[in-house]
Amino acid sequence: MEHTEHTPHIVVMSPHGGDGDGAEHLTAARWHVTGVSDEIEAFSTLRSGQADLVLLHLPVQETMDMDLPAVLRSVADDAYLPVMILAGDADEDETCAYLDSGADEVVSADAAPAELIARARALLRIKDLHDQLAASRASLGQALQRERKLMTQLRRDNAELRDLATTDPLTRVQNVRSFHDLLAHEFHVAKRYGKPLSVLMLDLDHFKVINDTHGHPSGDYVLKELAVILRQSVRESDGVARTGGEEFAMILPRASRDQARCFAERIRQEVDRRTFSVHGHDIHVTASVGTATFPEDAEITDPEMLFYCADQALLEAKESGRDRVTAFGDLAPEVRRRLRSGYLAVGGPAAAAASKAAS
Numbered sequence: 001m002e003h004t005e006h007t008p009h010i011v012v013m014s015p016h017g018g019d020g021d022g023a024e025h026l027t028a029a030r031w032h033v034t035g036v037s038d039e040i041e042a043f044s045t046l047r048s049g050q051a052d053l054v055l056l057h058l059p060v061q062e063t064m065d066m067d068l069p070a071v072l073r074s075v076a077d078d079a080y081l082p083v084m085i086l087a088g089d090a091d092e093d094e095t096c097a098y099l100d101s102g103a104d105e106v107v108s109a110d111a112a113p114a115e116l117i118a119r120a121r122a123l124l125r126i127k128d129l130h131d132q133l134a135a136s137r138a139s140l141g142q143a144l145q146r147e148r149k150l151m152t153q154l155r156r157d158n159a160e161l162r163d164l165a166t167t168d169p170l171t172r173v174q175n176v177r178s179f180h181d182l183l184a185h186e187f188h189v190a191k192r193y194g195k196p197l198s199v200l201m202l203d204l205d206h207f208k209v210i211n212d213t214h215g216h217p218s219g220d221y222v223l224k225e226l227a228v229i230l231r232q233s234v235r236e237s238d239g240v241a242r243t244g245g246e247e248f249a250m251i252l253p254r255a256s257r258d259q260a261r262c263f264a265e266r267i268r269q270e271v272d273r274r275t276f277s278v279h280g281h282d283i284h285v286t287a288s289v290g291t292a293t294f295p296e297d298a299e300i301t302d303p304e305m306l307f308y309c310a311d312q313a314l315l316e317a318k319e320s321g322r323d324r325v326t327a328f329g330d331l332a333p334e335v336r337r338r339l340r341s342g343y344l345a346v347g348g349p350a351a352a353a354a355s356k357a358a359s
Contacts, residue, residue, distance in 0.1 A: 007030065007031060007032050008031045008032065008052045008053065008124055009031070009032045009033075009034065009050045009051050009052050010023075010026050010031050010032065010033045010034070010051075010052065010053050010054075010120070011034050011036060011045050011046065011053070011054045011055070012026070012033055012034070012035045012036070012055045013035075013036050013037070013038075013041075013042050013054065013055070013057070013068075014037070014057035014058065014086075015057075016035075016037070022055060022057070022086050022109070022113075022116055023035055023055075025113040025117060026055070026117070026120065029120075031120075034051075039066065039068070039071070042075075043072075043075050046072060046075045046076040046081070047075060047076075047077075049076070049077045049078070051076060051078075051081065052082075052124055052127055053081075053082050053083075053084060053123055053124060054072055054082070054083045054084070055085075055086055056068060056083060056084070056085050056103075057085075057086040057109070067101065067102070068083070068101075069083040069101055069102030070101075070102045078127075078130075078131070078134075079130050079131060079133070079134035080126070080127055080130035080131070080134075081127070082104045082123035082124070082126060082127050083102065083103050083104055083105075084103065084104060084105045084107060084119065084123060085098045085105065085106045085107070086107055086109050086116075087106055087107070087108060087109060088108075088109050089108075104123055104126075105119050105122075105123055107119050165177075165178075168241070168242040170220060170224060171223055171224050171226075171242050172224075172227065173227050173231065173241055173242055173248070174239060174240060174241035174242070176241065176243050178241065179239065179241030179243060179251070180303075180304070180307070182239045182241075182251055183199070183239075183251055183303045183304075183306070183307060184303045186239075186251055186253050187302070187303035187306060188303075189253070190253065190294060190295075191294075191295075195253070195254050196254060196255060196257075196293055196294065196295070196296065197251070197252070197254070197255070197293070197294045197306065198251075198252040198256070198257065198259070198260035198291055198292065198293040198294075199250070199251055199252070199291065199292050199293075199306050199307055199309075199310040200250040200252065200260060200264050200267075200289055200290070200291050200310060201243075201247065201248075201249050201290045201291075201307075201310040201311050201313070201314040202230075202247065202248045202249070202250070202264075202267065202287050202288070202314070203244075203246060203247045203287065203288050203289075203318065204222070204223075204226065204246040204247075204285050204286075204287055205285065205286045205287065205288055205318070205322040205323055206285075206322075207219065207245070207246040207285070210222060210283060210285065214278060214279075217278075218278040218279065218281070218283065219246075221276065221278050222276045222278070222283060222285060223242075225274070225276055226248070226285075226287075227240070227242065227248070229267070229271065229274065230248060230250065230267065233263075233266065233270065234250060234252075237253050237254075238251060238252050238253070239251035247314075249307070249310070255293070256293060256296065257293040257296045257297070257329055260291045260293055260327070261291060261327055264291050264325040265289075265325050267287070267289065268286075268287050268288075268289055268324070271285060271286065271287040272286050272287075286322060286323035287323070288314060288317040288318045288322045288323060288324060288325075289314065289317060289324075289325045290310050290311060290313030290315070290316065290317050290325075290326050290327075291313055291325065291327045291328065292306055292307075292309035292310035292312075292313055292327070292328040292329075293327070293329070294306050296329065297309060297328050297329055297336075299336050299337070299340040305340075305343055308339075309328040309336075310328065312328065312331070312339050313326045313327055313328040313330070313331065314326070316330075316331060
């Protein structure tokens with residue numbers, strides 16, 4: 001396939017600068033021919049990036065001593081530069097020496113013009129294929145680079161979406177859905193390996209008064225600061241979530257009832273000691289906390305019941321005076337049995353939703 005996009009550019013290098021060295025035959029083929037007499041001129045022409053073929057008419061020893069085919073290709077920017085040798089009376093050994101030195105074709109100086117043109121055209125077809133392959137590789141490289149950028153952006157977008165789907169937008173802790181997913185997972189692990197699992201439910205006391213007195217932005221500030229306290233208080237393996245307006249939940253893997261109680265008391269005291277300063281106003285709040293622990297609380301048989309029992313302990317803490325910690329195990333046995341029966345009677349997890357709606 002002959003070039004159709006541009007006229008082939010042939011560089012003829014000989015002691016005569018290309019005069020009478022087959023250049024007239026190439027010109028007759030309507031190709032552009034540039035004659036050069038030494039390697040310096042050849043290098044300058046090749047660096048222009050327009051040469052399609054080089055025709056050398058030099059003594060065999062000079063060609064091999066200078067390693068011209070390899071040197072000329074290293075100067076050219078093209079992926080492939082064909083080199084043709086126009087030899088005088090080259091014998092078989094000299095022809096092989098030319099080819100071994102890197103030449104692509106050896107043509108006798110006495111060859112008919114038609115043969116010279118045909119052999120040059122064959123090399124140009126090979127170059128055209130190399131150029132197409134180089135262009136395809138460059139295009140593929142650009143496409144792969146764009147693909148990598150898109151994949152990087154996609155991973156970033158997916159991470160942001162996961163964050164939006166699992167995080168409470170105000171406090172930046174887990175939302176209800178991700179909390180229950182984590183709870184189900186941790187309950188399965190605790191049950192399988194016989195490890196304790198505790199859940200804490202925390203609610204700010206009289207939070208409505210803060211919103212009514214200081215405004216909702218101040219209330220939001222208190223909630224965000226409370227979330228910071230909780231995140232700083234838990235272990236790396238624990239989970240913190242906002243499960244309601246001013247209600248938070250914490251998952252404590254491998255924490256017994258006593259450990260959960262101590263942890264809850266420490267958080268309650270930290271909240272009680274903290275003064276939230278908002279727009280020049282000091283706001284003091286207290287928190288009530290309920291805890292439940294599997295398997296120490298024998299009534300608990302599934303993750304949602306663990307959540308429900310911690311929530312019932314929280315309700316007891318609020319009803320008995322607020323600003324305190326109550327464990328589900330602190331409730332009277334008949335109360336625990338009644339709560340379990342009520343939970344199971346309404347279909348398990350629905351009891352937790354009904355209880356929260358009522359409160």
